[in-house]
Amino acid sequence: MIKSILLFSVFLIQFTFLKAGIVVLNGLSHTYKVENGKIYKGKIAIENTGNLPQSVKLFLQDFSYQSDGSIQYSAPHTNLKTNADWIKMNTNMIVLKAKETTEVYYEIMVPDKIAEPGSYWSVIIVEPIEEITPNDNKQGVNITSVIRYAIQVITNLDTEKARPDLKFEGVKIEKENGRQLLKVAIANKGNLYCKPIVVIEMYDKKSGQKAGTFSSQAMGLLPQTSKSFYIDLEKTPPAKYKAVLIATDEDENSFALNVELNVKND
Missing domain, CATH: 2.60.40.10 (Immunoglobulins)
Incomplete structure (x- = not known):
């Protein structure tokens, strides 16, 4: 495909560099049609494709993007339509053995009274934790690049009363x-x-x-x-x-x- 299209279509993979190991297997966008007061369940399937154990942390952020290609990741509550407070994960940290696959589960607890219809969203960041190994033979600071994934969690409330424009x-x-x-x-x-x-x-x-x-x-x-x-x-x-x-x-x-x-x- 065309380079620019490919770059935009994978915009949710942030900081992609040469070193790899962690892969999200079940998509980078999870969408739910929700109702007030209901609970919905989801999961993130993660694989360690490397040959060594890998620690991974997971946390929530708000985000947005614009047609110039810019993407903004920010702390929860930056976005007025955030659903970050609705999402609870069963863990914020996992350790995967070499070639191991696991699933992290989350629940979306929609508040009882959300008056405004439409979409609410945030992202779950999946970030490998790189072990820092001191090297006494070299001076200066060693920088290790990692791959971070951002999984959109989109909840659509009262869709019959909302519309895109x-x-x-x-x-x-x-x-x-x-x-x-x-x-x-x-x-x-x-x-x-x-x-x-x-x-x-x-x-x-x-x-x-x-x-x-x-x-x-x-x-x-x-x-x-x-x-x-x-x-x-x-x-x-x-x-x-x-x-x-x-x-x-x-x-x-x-x-x-x-x-x-x-x-x-x-």
């Missing part, structure tokens, strides 16, 4: 690795998490003939966040086009924008 914030053509990419920045101004896909229908500006229909990957979009959706225009001949952009979520809510594009050779 998608806004187009920017449209431009970029060239990357010899390919023409349409970069579409979209913000969710509503109060409900959604997973939209962006489709563009293109028409030659001179002839009016349809040049094609192209689409992005579907990506999750939390309330009050934004992302850039990428559409490959590699097979589009150089010309000026009139186009319609349509963002549609999994519930068939659609949002459209008319644009003009100039696809060039270089």
Whole structure:
């Protein structure tokens, strides 16, 4: 896949470096439809792929992201729609033997009285603990890089009373690795998490003939966040086009924008 798309699709894996060992096996996004006063259960499956024992700590954080690629991790209660206080894990620390797999369980205890419908969320950080081994033969400080995983826990309350509200914030053509990419920045101004896909229908500006229909990957979009959706225009001949952009979520809510594009050779 295109480099920029791949980078964004794995944005929840923070600080990815050369040394690996811990892998989360059951996804980086856990979504629940919840009701006031109810309890929901989930789990995180973790594997130690290394050849040595590995200690791992788990803790909660709030987070958000924007279409420029920035991601903000912060202490619980930074986000007004946090559900960090609802989530209780059965442990905050585990030790995995070499090649061992285990599961950490958590409960989501939804408060009795949450008046505002919509999505509430936080992330569970899974972070290996690196042992610090002094080396008397070397001066200075040795820095060891680790992989941290952030698992979204999204709880959707009274979804029939909430909805996403998608806004187009920017449209431009970029060239990357010899390919023409349409970069579409979209913000969710509503109060409900959604997973939209962006489709563009293109028409030659001179002839009016349809040049094609192209689409992005579907990506999750939390309330009050934004992302850039990428559409490959590699097979589009150089010309000026009139186009319609349509963002549609999994519930068939659609949002459209008319644009003009100039696809060039270089």
